[in-house]
Amino acid sequence: MGTIRLTTAQALIKFLNQQYIHVDGKEFPFVEGIFNVFGHGNVLGIGQALEQDPGHLKVIQGKNEQGMAHAAIAYSKQMLRQKIFAVTTSVGPGSANLVAAAGTALSNNIPVLLLPADTFATRQPDPVLQQVEHEYSTAVTTNDALKPVSRYWDRITRPEQLMSSLIRAFEVMTDPAKAGPATICISQDAEGEAFDFDEKFFEKRVHYLDRKLPTDRELKGAAELIKSSKKPLIIVGGGAKYSQARDILIKLSEKHDIPLVETQAGKSTVESTFKNNLGGIGVTGTLAANKAAKEADLIIGVGTRYTDFTTSSKTAFNFEQAKFLNINVSRLQAYKMDGFQVVADAKTTLELLFPLLDGYKSEFGDQIVELKEEWLRERDRLSKIVFDRENFTPEIKDQFSQEVLNEYADALNTELAQTTALLAINEAVSPDSIIIGSAGSLPGDLQRLWHSTEPNTYHMEYGYSCMGYEVSGALGIKLAQPDKEVYAMVGDGSFLMLHSELVTAIQYNHKINILLFDNSGFGCISNLQMGNGMGSYYCEFRTHDNQIMNIDYAKVAEGYGAKTYRANTVEELKAALEDAKKQNVSTLIEMKVLPKTMTDGYESWWHVGVAEVSEKESVQKAYEAKQQKLKTAKQY
Numbered sequence: 001m002g003t004i005r006l007t008t009a010q011a012l013i014k015f016l017n018q019q020y021i022h023v024d025g026k027e028f029p030f031v032e033g034i035f036n037v038f039g040h041g042n043v044l045g046i047g048q049a050l051e052q053d054p055g056h057l058k059v060i061q062g063k064n065e066q067g068m069a070h071a072a073i074a075y076s077k078q079m080l081r082q083k084i085f086a087v088t089t090s091v092g093p094g095s096a097n098l099v100a101a102a103g104t105a106l107s108n109n110i111p112v113l114l115l116p117a118d119t120f121a122t123r124q125p126d127p128v129l130q131q132v133e134h135e136y137s138t139a140v141t142t143n144d145a146l147k148p149v150s151r152y153w154d155r156i157t158r159p160e161q162l163m164s165s166l167i168r169a170f171e172v173m174t175d176p177a178k179a180g181p182a183t184i185c186i187s188q189d190a191e192g193e194a195f196d197f198d199e200k201f202f203e204k205r206v207h208y209l210d211r212k213l214p215t216d217r218e219l220k221g222a223a224e225l226i227k228s229s230k231k232p233l234i235i236v237g238g239g240a241k242y243s244q245a246r247d248i249l250i251k252l253s254e255k256h257d258i259p260l261v262e263t264q265a266g267k268s269t270v271e272s273t274f275k276n277n278l279g280g281i282g283v284t285g286t287l288a289a290n291k292a293a294k295e296a297d298l299i300i301g302v303g304t305r306y307t308d309f310t311t312s313s314k315t316a317f318n319f320e321q322a323k324f325l326n327i328n329v330s331r332l333q334a335y336k337m338d339g340f341q342v343v344a345d346a347k348t349t350l351e352l353l354f355p356l357l358d359g360y361k362s363e364f365g366d367q368i369v370e371l372k373e374e375w376l377r378e379r380d381r382l383s384k385i386v387f388d389r390e391n392f393t394p395e396i397k398d399q400f401s402q403e404v405l406n407e408y409a410d411a412l413n414t415e416l417a418q419t420t421a422l423l424a425i426n427e428a429v430s431p432d433s434i435i436i437g438s439a440g441s442l443p444g445d446l447q448r449l450w451h452s453t454e455p456n457t458y459h460m461e462y463g464y465s466c467m468g469y470e471v472s473g474a475l476g477i478k479l480a481q482p483d484k485e486v487y488a489m490v491g492d493g494s495f496l497m498l499h500s501e502l503v504t505a506i507q508y509n510h511k512i513n514i515l516l517f518d519n520s521g522f523g524c525i526s527n528l529q530m531g532n533g534m535g536s537y538y539c540e541f542r543t544h545d546n547q548i549m550n551i552d553y554a555k556v557a558e559g560y561g562a563k564t565y566r567a568n569t570v571e572e573l574k575a576a577l578e579d580a581k582k583q584n585v586s587t588l589i590e591m592k593v594l595p596k597t598m599t600d601g602y603e604s605w606w607h608v609g610v611a612e613v614s615e616k617e618s619v620q621k622a623y624e625a626k627q628q629k630l631k632t633a634k635q636y
C-alpha cells in the first residue's frame with residue numbers, strides 16, 4: 001500500500017480537490033472553494049494546509065462565520081445543489097456563529113461542508129481559550145450545539161478518523177434526499193498531526209447525482225389519481241427546481257389544463273409569465289393561487305415540504321374533497337398530508353407520467369386565465385399606491401392611524417409605498433438578474449408580486465427565514481453566476497442584523513446590489529402583533545423619547561466603499577437602478593418606505609401562538625378568531 005504523510009488538514013484539502021459530481025452526463029469538481037475566518041483553532045492547521053497547496057479551491061476570507069456560511073449556502077442553492085463551498089472557522093465563538101447558518105442549510109436541504117475547529121484532543125492545555133467547561137462532562141464542546149442543525153456531524157480527534165468521516169459527509173451532501181450541512185469538527189491539535197494516509201484515499205472520486213426512478217406501482221397509482229380528479233393543482237416546490245423540471249411542468253400543465261402554483265423555493269422553476277402559473281401559494285400567496293387551491297380536489301405536491309406558509313397552516317385546501325399526490329425524493333416529505341407517495345425524482349416522474357395521462361383534461365379550463373387576470377389587475381393596483389396625508393388606507397389596515405403614518409412620512413421624508421417600489425424595481429432590472437431575500441415583509445411581497453421571467457432567478461431562503469442571509473447570500477450567488485446582476489432585497493432590520501459580507505464582496509470585487517427597504521422597524525412583526533390585538537410594542541425603531549429613527553444606511557455602505565444612492569420616489573429609484581447597472585463596485589440603494597404598505601393576506605391564514613388569556617379585549621378576540629379558524633384546519 002502506497003502512503004503519503006500529511007497532516008489531517010493537508011489530507012482534508014487534498015481530498016476536497018478530488019471530489020467530483022456527475023449530473024445528467026456532466027462531470028465537474030464538487031467543491032469550488034473554501035471560506036475562512038482564521039483563529040487559533042484553524043489557522044495553523046487548515047490555514048497552513050491551504051497556504052501550502054489549495055489546489056483548485058478558491059480561498060475567500062469571510063468577515064463573520066454566519067455570514068460566510070450563508071454565502072456558501074446561497075452558492076450551493078443557486079448551483080441547484082451541484083457544487084459547494086466549504087467553511088472553516090476557529091473554535092468556540094467562531095463555531096458558535098455557524099449555528100444559525102447550519103440551521104438555514106438544514107431546513108432548506110442545502111449541502112455545505114462546515115469545518116469548525118474543536119478543543120484539544122489531548123486535553124493537555126485545557127481549558128484552552130474559548131473552551132466552555134462543564135462539571136458533568138469534558139467531552140462536550142461548543143460544537144455539540146451544531147448537532148441538531150447538521151445533517152451529518154462528526155468530531156475528529158485522530159488524523160485517521162478523517163477518512164471515513166469525509167466519505168460519509170460527501171455521501172450525505174450528494175444525495176438529493178438527504179442533502180444538507182455536513183459538519184466535521186476537527187480538534188485543534190489533530191488538524192496539525194501527521195499520519196501515513198493511504199494514497200488511494202486521494203484518488204479522484206465521483207459522486208453520482210442519479211435521478212431516482214418511480215416504480216410501476218407508483219406511476220400507475222399517480223396516473224389513476226390524476227385521471228379520476230376533476231380539478232388537480234400542481235404545487236411547484238424546491239425539489240422541482242433542483243430537478244430542473246420546468247419543461248415537463250409546462251407541457252403537463254398546458255396539455256391537461258392543470259394550474260401551477262409555487263412555493264418560495266419553487267418560484268422561478270417556471271416563469272411567472274407562463275399562462276397557467278398562478279404564482280405563490282399560501283400565507284404569502286396570490287389571490288389566484290389561493291382561490292385555485294380551495295377548489296382543487298387533487299393536490300400534486302412536486303418537491304414540496306408542505307410548510308405552514310405553503311399550506312396556510314393546513315387551511316389552504318378543501319380537505320373534505322382534496323387528495324394529495326406527493327412526488328418527492330425524500331420519504332419523510334412524501335408521507336405528508338396522507339398523500340399517495342411517489343418517492344422519486346420530480347422531472348423523471350413527470351416525464352414518465354405524461355404518456356399515461358393521454359386524453360385527460362381538468363375542469364379548470366378558462367378559469368385558470370380568469371384567476372390570473374384578476375390577480376394581475378390587483379398587482380397593477382399595488383404598483384400605483386399614492387400616499388395621502390388626509391385619508392390614506394395602507395394595505396395593512398387598521399393598525400397605524402393617519403397621524404402615525406404622517407409621522408413616518410415626515411420622519412423618513414418619504415411617501416413611497418413598498419409594493420410600488422418593488423414593482424418599479426421588477427420593471428427596471430434586466431430579466432436575467434437574480435434577486436435574493438429571506439426575512440421580513442419582503443418575502444411575502446416578492447412571492448406574490450415579483451415576476452421571474454427566467455428560470456432560477458428568484459432565490460428565496462424561506463425554510464429558516466434567517467435575517468442576515470440576504471446580503472451574505474448575494475455574495476454566494478455572485479460567485480455562482482458572476483455574469484449576472486444580483487440584487488439583495490433586504491429590510492432595515494435584516495440589514496442591521498448582518499451585512500458583514502458586503503465588505504467581502506467589495507474586497508474581492510464580486511459586485512452585488514443591495515436594495516434596502518427602510519421602514520424603520522421590524523415591520524412584519526409589527527403587523528403580526530397588531531393584527532392579533534396587541535399594541536405597537538418594541539417593533540418600531542424609536543428612540544428613548546419616542547422619535548422615529550432615521551438612519552443613514554447609504555452612508556454606512558459608502559464607508560465600506562460601495563456606490564450608494566438614496567431613492568424615496570419611483571423616479572429616483574429608477575435613476576439609481578440604471579446608474580447602479582453601470583457600476584463595477586457593489587452598490588446600495590436606500591429606500592425609505594412607509595410602514596404598513598406591504599401586501600396583506602389574500603385569503604390565507606397563519607397559525608401563531610396568540611395568548612389564551614389577556615387583559616386586552618382585542619387579544620381575547622384574536623384568540624377566539626384563531627380558535628374558530630383552527631376548527632377548519634387539518635389536524636396533522
Ligand SMILES: Cc1ncc(C[n+]2csc(CCOP(=O)(O)OP(=O)(O)O)c2C)c(N)n1
Nearest residue numbers: 440441465467491492493494521522523524
Ligand atoms: C435571525 C432572525 N431573528 C429573528 C427573526 C424574526 N423576525 C422575522 S422578520 C423580523 C423583522 C424584520 O425586519 P425588517 O428586516 O426591517 O423587515 P420588515 O418586516 O420591516 O420589512 C424579525 C425580527 C428572524 N426571522 N431571523
Ligand SMILES: O=C1C[C@@H](O)[C@H](O)[C@@H](O)C1=O
Nearest residue numbers: 438439440441443465524
Ligand atoms: O417571524 C417571521 C414572520 C414572517 O412574516 C417573516 O417573513 C419571517 O422572516 C419571520 O421570521
Ligand SMILES: [Mg+2]
Nearest residue numbers: 491492521523
Ligand atoms: Mg423594516
